[in-house]
Amino acid sequence: MKRRGLQAQAQAQAQAQGNAQGNAQTTARALAVAALALWAACSASAAIASEALSDQHGCSNCHLVDKKLVGPAFKAVGERYRGRPDAAVLLAAKVSQGGAGVWGAAPMPAMAHVPPEDVRALVAWILKP
Numbered sequence: 226m227k228r229r230g231l232q233a234q235a236q237a238q239a240q241a242q243g244n245a246q247g248n249a250q251t252t253a254r255a256l257a258v259a260a261l262a263l264w265a266a267c268s269a270s271a272a273i274a275s276e277a278l279s280d281q282h283g284c285s286n287c288h289l290v291d292k293k294l295v296g297p298a299f300k301a302v303g304e305r306y307r308g309r310p311d312a313a314v315l316l317a318a319k320v321s322q323g324g325a326g327v328w329g330a331a332p333m334p335a336m337a338h339v340p341p342e343d344v345r346a347l348v349a350w351i352l353k354p
């Protein structure tokens with residue numbers, strides 16, 4: 226009888242371990258799916274968020290996404306600087322400090338009021354292919 230009790234106990238432990246492993250795998254799969262969904266949602270909304278930042282900080286008063294206004298289109302800026310190792314730093318400095326003569330006679334005023342994290346988000350959006 227003792228033997229049956231030990232066998233039953235061993236089977237119960239093996240089953241519990243199997244359930245725990247199955248639960249861990251199910252949890253890992255669920256986390257992976259959730260992470261992919263979050264990444265997709267963030268990627269899809271990145272352009273919207275950055276265009277909203279452009280509006281919020283007044284960038285869209287001079288720049289449009291795909292057409293020249295006072296300044297160049299964001300797409301044109303991205304095409305010109307994309308691939309340069311210093312592009313993000315250079316464009317962040319242009320946004321924060323201003324510039325002139327690169328795209329014509331109209332100067333780019335300094336946008337020092339834009340928080341650095343928003344400048345980085347805008348520049349990343351502009352440089353994204």
